[in-house]
Amino acid sequence: xxxxxxxxxxxxxxxxxxxxxxxxxxxxxxxxxxxxxxxxxxxxxxxxxxxxxxxxxxxxxxxxxxxxxxxxxxxxxxxxxxxxxxxxxxxxxxxxxxxxxxxxxxxxxxxxxxxxxxxxxxxxxxxxxxxxxxxxxxxxxxxxxxxxxxxxxxxxxxxxxxxxxxxxxxxxxxxxxxxxxxxxxxxxxxxxxxxxxxxxxxxxxxxxxxxxxxxxxxxxxxxxxxxxxxxxxxxxxxxxxxxxxxxxxxxxxxxxxxxxxxxxxxxxxxxxxxxxxxxxxxxxxxxxxxxxxxxxxxxxxxxxxxxxxxxxxxxxxxxxxxxxxxxxxxxxxxxxxxxxx
Amino acid sequence: xxxxxxxxxxxxxxxxxxxxxxxxxxxxxxxxxxxxxxxxxxxxxxxxxxxxxxxxxxxxxxxxxxxxxxxxxxxxxxxxxxxxxxxxxxxxxxxxxxxxxxxxxxxxxxxxxxxxxxxxxxxxxxxxxxxxxxxxxxxxxxxxxxxxxxxxxxxxxxxxxxxxxxxxxxxxxxxxxxxxxxxxxxxxxxxxxxxxxxxxxxxxxxxxxxxxxxxxxxxxxxxxxxxxxxxxxxxxxxxxxxxxxxxxxxxxxxxxxxxxxxxxxxxxxxxxxxxxxxxxxxxxxxxxxxxxxxxxxxxxxxxxxxxxxxxxxxxxxxxxxxxxxxxxxxxxxxxxxxxxx
Numbered sequence: 203x204x205x206x207x208x209x210x211x212x213x214x215x216x217x218x219x220x221x222x223x224x225x226x227x228x229x230x231x232x233x234x235x236x237x238x239x240x241x242x243x244x245x246x247x248x249x250x251x252x253x254x255x256x257x258x259x260x261x262x263x264x265x266x267x268x269x270x271x272x273x274x275x276x277x278x279x280x281x282x283x284x285x286x287x288x289x290x291x292x293x294x295x296x297x298x299x300x301x302x303x304x305x306x307x308x309x310x311x312x313x314x315x316x317x318x319x320x321x322x323x324x325x326x327x328x329x330x331x332x333x334x335x336x337x338x339x340x341x342x343x344x345x346x347x348x349x350x351x352x353x354x355x356x357x358x359x360x361x362x363x364x365x366x367x368x369x370x371x372x373x374x375x376x377x378x379x380x381x382x383x384x385x386x387x388x389x390x391x392x393x394x395x396x397x398x399x400x401x402x403x404x405x406x407x408x409x410x411x412x413x414x415x416x417x418x419x420x421x422x423x424x425x426x427x428x429x430x431x432x433x434x435x436x437x438x439x440x441x442x443x444x445x446x447x448x449x450x451x452x453x454x455x456x457x458x459x460x461x462x463x464x465x466x467x468x469x470x471x472x473x474x475x476x477x478x479x480x481x482x483x484x485x486x487x488x489x490x491x492x493x494x495x496x497x498x499x500x501x502x503x504x505x506x507x508x509x510x511x512x513x514x515x516x517x518x519x520x521x522x523x524x525x526x527x528x529x530x531x532x533x534x535x536x537x538x539x540x541x542x543x
Numbered sequence: 544x545x546x547x548x549x550x551x552x553x554x555x556x557x558x559x560x561x562x563x564x565x566x567x568x569x570x571x572x573x574x575x576x577x578x579x580x581x582x583x584x585x586x587x588x589x590x591x592x593x594x595x596x597x598x599x600x601x602x603x604x605x606x607x608x609x610x611x612x613x614x615x616x617x618x619x620x621x622x623x624x625x626x627x628x629x630x631x632x633x634x635x636x637x638x639x640x641x642x643x644x645x646x647x648x649x650x651x652x653x654x655x656x657x658x659x660x661x662x663x664x665x666x667x668x669x670x671x672x673x674x675x676x677x678x679x680x681x682x683x684x685x686x687x688x689x690x691x692x693x694x695x696x697x698x699x700x701x702x703x704x705x706x707x708x709x710x711x712x713x714x715x716x717x718x719x720x721x722x723x724x725x726x727x728x729x730x731x732x733x734x735x736x737x738x739x740x741x742x743x744x745x746x747x748x749x750x751x752x753x754x755x756x757x758x759x760x761x762x763x764x765x766x767x768x769x770x771x772x773x774x775x776x777x778x779x780x781x782x783x784x785x786x787x788x789x790x791x792x793x794x795x796x797x798x799x800x801x802x803x804x805x806x807x808x809x810x811x812x813x814x815x816x817x818x819x820x821x822x823x824x825x826x827x828x829x830x831x832x833x834x835x836x837x838x839x840x841x842x843x844x845x846x847x848x849x850x851x852x853x854x855x856x857x858x859x860x861x862x863x864x865x866x867x868x869x870x871x872x873x874x875x876x877x878x879x880x881x882x883x884x
Contacts, residue, residue, distance in 0.1 A: 214622070215584065215615065215618065215619050215622065216582070216584065216585045216615065217585065217588060218585055218588050218589040239615075240581055240582065240584070240585075240611075240612060240614075240615040241557070241581065241582050241585060243556065243557065243581070244557045244558065244559055244581075244582060247558060247559050248559040264646075264647055265647070266614045266615055266618050266647040266648050267615070267618075269647055270581075270611075270612075270614050270615045270647060271581060271611075273581075273607045273611050274556065274557065274580075274581040274607055274608070274611045277556065277607050277608075278556050281555070281556065298646070299646050299647065302643045302644070302646040303643070303644065303646065303647070305605075305639070305640050305643040305644065306605055306606070306607040306610055306611060306640065306644070307607050
């Protein structure tokens with residue numbers, strides 16, 4: 203499950219009725235923030251989500267409307283007494299830009315770690331989380347800019363009948379479900395009581411079954427493959443702003459349950475302006491949706507001149523019907539499909 | 544006349560229902576902004592005032608809640624095609640801090656000029672405006688911090704009877720009212736027609752009266768003192784945040800028509816916390832009001848924990864009755880007193 207909130211939908215400058223484009227994801231107790239323009243921390247508070255558990259901040263690029271809210275956000279995180287490090291990810295120059303902005307946010311009670319993107323496409327995991335994968339892919343803006351895809355894996359279905367047939371202690375099932383192998387030593391401890399501190403069984407029977415004399419404690423008895431079915435469809439979310447349409451966006455948005463994409467201008471006749479400013483019209487974004495076929499697609503990063511983006515949605519939906527207008531605070535929960543839960 | 548708008552009243556961090564403390568002044572087509580935290584440009588748009596004509600930005604100090612909105616504000620000023628230079632005033636370090644923040648606002652179509660404050664108290668005028676005086680005075684915060692007073696002079700009353708008695712051409716009256724002397728050359732041109740291009744009079748009579756043969760065009764005929772009464776009471780506004788109470792604040796707020804002062808905490812028992820954080824309670828601020836006796840006083844820079852500042856106003860009004868709670872967007876017009884207009 204991934205909680206998704208599009209905190210704002212504006213481009214260029216914050217408006218009284220529209221926060222700057224920013225996305226927040228929450229899963230497994232982690233929070234991830236994508237872009238942080240002026241006012242993002244206010245939008246987050248308005249939503250009722252906290253900046254404190256943000257582990258990772260990703261930046262598409264360093265135009266002010268995507269990073270100007272960073273000093274205030276960092277100070278608010280500090281004021282909420284966060285001490286865990288924060289990982290920042292963004293194009294080359296990240297540490298230089300963040301360090302400059304920190305002239306007004308020098309004292310923080312937590313460490314900032316940097317990952318600067320250098321390749322056209324990079325996939326990486328977050329520390330201590332092998333089920334969640336982030337892919338950064340370069341897009342086409344006036345400065346170096348990246349889109350991001352997030353994939354949350356889903357393990358295969360656990361086969362309890364098979365586990366019983368293999369005589370695996372119930373206390374070891376969870377470990378196998380988590381994707382970890384079970385050794386003789388672990389099995390013996392589990393049979394004797396969790397970590398050997400539970401109710402004692404007769405040492406003889408335990409040793410006979412799981413740890414006979416001369417056997418190694420480290421020998422692997424069962425692996426997840428013994429009891430887990432094939433991996434099931436996970437969840438995927440793709441986020442891209444600011445860019446002209448590119449093949450890399452289409453390819454990375456393929457298979458996404460939710461694809462959030464910039465749409466700077468609603469009017470068809472603004473394609474020239476979109477081309478000049480290295481942005482997209484709604485129709486150009488819809489065309490990416492038509493090619494990539496995500497589960498659904500939200501537009502965001504509207505021009506300040508675009509007072510009523512919803513007026514231009516019907517035309518874009520003719521190109522890709524599952525396209526919807528992003529709105530400030532628009533929220534959804536991406537759930538694993540029910541049928542095989 | 545000075546238009547005054549307290550754009551926000553928050554301290555420390557912006558909240559969904561409270562912008563960060565910032566003040567905007569408008570007079571004679573000029574705009575002045577004091578402090579510019581995250582979201583100030585949104586508060587300004589909400590008020591319907593434009594960032595484009597801001598000539599001067601003054602900073603009390605460089606904690607993020609007083610300057611984090613600067614990069615976005617500068618970009619919005621640039622987007623509105625401003626080309627005139629902007630003067631920035633603040634404590635030592637101003638150029639270093641602004642230059643660092645401009646890592647995300649590098650390209651601007653206008654020049655930034657800097658005036659760094661070094662004295663405990665400095666009075667200066669704005670270029671081309673000898674009637675408006677700004678005094679910066681050092682206060683007492685965790686970092687170097689200044690308060691500001693603004694004085695708009697008011698000339699004496701024009702004596703039309705005296706001008707007629709002196710035989711001054713009506714076309715020269717405005718020049719004298721503006722505080723400028725009138726020379727023989729100007730008087731002759733005025734009598735002949737504005738800039739010599741108006742309806743012609745007989746050159747002989749004009750020369751006889753104002754520019755007889757052998758006289759110098761540059762000889763001063765009349766000075767403002769000939770026709771203007773003594774200077775009348777002008778307007779004064781004083782702004783001070785963040786600080787402990789100081790004698791300098793009292794002295795500088797004396798005679799102010801409006802005194803805007805920080806009040807971080809409403810609760811009396813937070814005086815210890817105020818002392819520690821180098822802020823003030825409402826009662827401490829009210830005590831400054833009682834001593835300085837401004838026309839009226841507004842509190843601002845409330846702690847984020849202060850949900851209902853208005854609850855603590857009655858107690859503060861017992862100390863200084865003309866004290867009122869600042870509110871986001873609170874506006875007034877300081878007018879010259881009517882009786883001698």
